[in-house]
Amino acid sequence: MAFSSSSYSVFPLFLCIILTFTLHFRPNSSALLVKLRHHYRNHHRLQNPVVQTNQTYSCNLFVGSWVYDSSYPIYQFHKCPLIDPEFNCKLFGRPDSNYLKYRWQPASCTLPRFDGVEFLERMRGRTVMFVGDSLGRNQWESLICMISSTLPRRSSPTHIIRGDPLTSFKFLEYGVTISYYKATYLVDIDIVQGKRILKLDEISGNGNAWLDVDVLIFNTGHWWTHTGSLQGWDYMESGGMLYQDMDRLTALEQGLTTWARWVDTNVDTTRTRVFFQSVSPTHYNPTELSSGSLAMTKNCYGEKSPANGMVYATDRYPADDADQMRVIDTVLSEMSIPVYLLDITMLSAMRKDAHPSIYSGDLTPQQRANPQRSADCSHWCLPGLPDTWNQIFYTALIY
Numbered sequence: 001m002a003f004s005s006s007s008y009s010v011f012p013l014f015l016c017i018i019l020t021f022t023l024h025f026r027p028n029s030s031a032l033l034v035k036l037r038h039h040y041r042n043h044h045r046l047q048n049p050v051v052q053t054n055q056t057y058s059c060n061l062f063v064g065s066w067v068y069d070s071s072y073p074i075y076q077f078h079k080c081p082l083i084d085p086e087f088n089c090k091l092f093g094r095p096d097s098n099y100l101k102y103r104w105q106p107a108s109c110t111l112p113r114f115d116g117v118e119f120l121e122r123m124r125g126r127t128v129m130f131v132g133d134s135l136g137r138n139q140w141e142s143l144i145c146m147i148s149s150t151l152p153r154r155s156s157p158t159h160i161i162r163g164d165p166l167t168s169f170k171f172l173e174y175g176v177t178i179s180y181y182k183a184t185y186l187v188d189i190d191i192v193q194g195k196r197i198l199k200l201d202e203i204s205g206n207g208n209a210w211l212d213v214d215v216l217i218f219n220t221g222h223w224w225t226h227t228g229s230l231q232g233w234d235y236m237e238s239g240g241m242l243y244q245d246m247d248r249l250t251a252l253e254q255g256l257t258t259w260a261r262w263v264d265t266n267v268d269t270t271r272t273r274v275f276f277q278s279v280s281p282t283h284y285n286p287t288e289l290s291s292g293s294l295a296m297t298k299n300c301y302g303e304k305s306p307a308n309g310m311v312y313a314t315d316r317y318p319a320d321d322a323d324q325m326r327v328i329d330t331v332l333s334e335m336s337i338p339v340y341l342l343d344i345t346m347l348s349a350m351r352k353d354a355h356p357s358i359y360s361g362d363l364t365p366q367q368r369a370n371p372q373r374s375a376d377c378s379h380w381c382l383p384g385l386p387d388t389w390n391q392i393f394y395t396a397l398i399y
Helices: 004-018 039-043 116-122 135-146 248-266 319-332 345-348 385-398
Strands: 064-068 103-108 127-134 160-161 166-171 176-182 187-194 193-199 215-217 236-239 240-242 272-277 340-342
Touching: 064 385, 103 385, 116 135, 127 135, 135 176, 135 215, 135 385, 176 187, 187 385, 248 319, 272 385, 340 385, 345 385
Parallel strands: 127 176, 127 215, 193 236, 215 272, 272 340
Antiparallel strands: 064 103, 160 166, 166 176, 187 193, 236 240
């Protein structure tokens, strides 16, 4: 059942009808599952970065393994007050520390160690913006902590402007602004008569905030699958019609196509570099990769080290992420503007140990006592895995 968005004046009548009859619109999504050219051929080429040096990284940064490195982590949690309670695992009692000591090692090259001063020097006078859901915020906070840890505090003043949906952190001496813009679906959501309308064909409300940014890092994925109380919308709008539900992969494809059209139309490639972060895996499934440690529940709680082995270019995505990644690959492959895919899915799937689990400021003592129900196996501890995402981002951007 669908109805025209021009009929908002009679919205309550239709709402009564819709609430009486459960509605499920599921268009055929087989077109989304077309055979793709190899994923790494399409998106693992290092495009010309905004900032260039004499070095060129030509190896596949996403094929490799996790190695123990006692020189890690890059920063300490108590020296970065920006970290949100939901990511600050050590502050909220995580007793083990080995999960902080692993470094990502590509199979055919070595990642340069992150240098915050170099990052700021190369990006002097520019803007960087993370756009997406809380995983984007996870990575945004990580990057600021990584940079701040290398700067003398007195000689490098900073300023933060908090807001919703936009929060910006400024390194004043260098004129560098690193922002986070909350847009869980990338496309717009409007409130109509108290109902949240996810507009699959519209993005200008969000996109206006992204204009003239020098480096954009987008992500989306998790929220498209949420149902019940976690669902972030009441109705979807597509083609001028409202739907109570539709096939979620079809909705993702439509939303990403709208985003891709905005990028192709509005991004000036002589100024702006665009990245897209692949789906960040969760670890709620007991059959997922384990480190081999004695996990005390069926989720990520009790995991203390990465899963053994190597990520290969031929590896398939985890089952929970594979369909979304096929959609993302399809949309990116059809864009006219080059977008660098930060393909962190498989290397992150090895890190079942790196989630906050019960060590989060968002949990009550009663919730911590019940990790099987309360453990956060979706976000990531800081310091932790998002630091590796940013090290790869830094390499792709600078080298």
